[in-house]
Amino acid sequence: MSHANLMNNYFNPNSVYTEEGFRRRFRMRRHAFKCLLRDVQQVNPYFRQKRDRASRPGFSSHQKVYKDEYLREPNQEDLNQLIRKAEDRGFPGLIGSLDCMH
Structure with a gap:
């Protein structure tokens, strides 16, 4: 339901x-x-x-x-995990470029 x-x-x-x-x-x-x-x-x-x-x-x-x-808003632990994943995949600093809604 x-x-x-x-x-x-x-x-x-x-x-x-x-x-x-x-x-x-x-x-x-x-x-x-x-x-x-x-x-x-x-x-x-x-x-x-x-x-x-x-x-x-x-x-x-x-x-x-x-x-x-x-x-919810990502907390520091979430952000650290996202940054580590991005770095492991060869995209350091990716979290800064996630806003692509323009």
């Missing part, structure tokens, strides 16, 4: 919140969010919906992405 509410409020064609309301709340356009969600699902299996032992559907991908852990 919470998935249905989430979809009705933010993602269905006649959702409660308009595109402007979505963008104000989540600081990105709905289309960008959907693209990010699709990309994250391909890279990280955690974000794919799975079935539990009783074959009932678990949390949807949308629900997993909206948890507080992913919506």
